[in-house]
Amino acid sequence: MNQDRRNLLRDAAIEVLASAGGRGLTHRAVDAAAEVPVGTAKNYFPTREALLRAAAERCVEQYGQVAAQMTAAGPGPCDREELVGLFGGLLENVAGPGRPRMLAYFELRSEAARDPQLSAILDQIATDDFTGLELAQRAAGLPVTPQSAAIVTLALHGAILHLLVDTPSTLATTAAGLENLDHFARNLIGTVYPQNPDDRRHAQVQQ
Template identity: 70%
Template sequence: MNPDRRDRLRDAAIEVLARDGGRGLTHRAVDGTAEVPPGTTKNYFPTRDAVLRAAAERCLEQYLALTGQLAGAPGPTDREGLTTLFRSLLENVAGPGRSRLLAVMELQTEATRRPWLSAILDPMASGDFTGFELAQRAAGLPVTPQRAAVVTLALHAAVPHLLTNGPATLAASGLDDPDRFVRDLLDTVYPPGATA
């Protein structure tokens, strides 16, 4: 099978999940989004579960590519650099990362009924806990595993609100200003004078 076409179908499945949700994920919808002849998706991924698996694996690949880029770039060396990093990740949610994150949320819902799907998605969330803790340490903050986990959970909790873009919720949570949100989060978890 053609690997380029396979990737095109997997990317189309992510777009369908982001646009139409889990109920809209059909072979026909993926064919249409990928602009391939009818039946192509079914030839590559014969069942709906196979399409779900393909989309989840593609999301994981994209996540690993993004984290690889971040790992290859200079990391934050102080609180300001950490603020910039976390703010840029939040801004990515409404920008280039939007489709992938919407698809991941749909896949997480599907995973409540398909444990095998959860196993594919789990490295994304667990990777954030590890990576974000390392970033907090590199920035010189007095990190404990609990503090690092609180920061990661707060950033994760922000994602659905940024995706749905409800103005009252964004204002109430401080997410209408991602820079201020990150600064307030770090000040709360790591107040001035905090020690490990």
């Protein structure tokens, strides 16, 4: 089959998931989003399950592309400030060009609760995320433990959910400290890895 056409349909499936949710994902909706003749998506992905898994595979590929762009400058952040920049950039991507992909990802995660094969595809993102973010923290010279690395990753995941659901003016965004994403990243790192006994208290006051 034509790989370019296949990618077009997979990208269209992500677009539909992001705009209409899991219930809106149909072959006709994907055909319309891709601007191809009716029946094209069904020809490439005969069942809804196949369509969902194709979208999940595309999400994994796009995640890898974003991760590669973030690390293109070198092996990883060399200090706290570079780590702040990395985390802030990741969150800015979610709030901006990466928003459709992340919305689609969470829709797929919901579907994966009932589809082990879909879950297995998406697990690669979760595994790579925990591993990659831990390596970034280690590269920055922080006193990393598996527990501290997981806390940072889970906090970033929580921030992502707020960025997807809330607007910059909502009270939840303000309560989460997400008006300034670099500031949020700096407070997160300073709270989990205080440089001196006063850092943790200072981060709490800033929040």
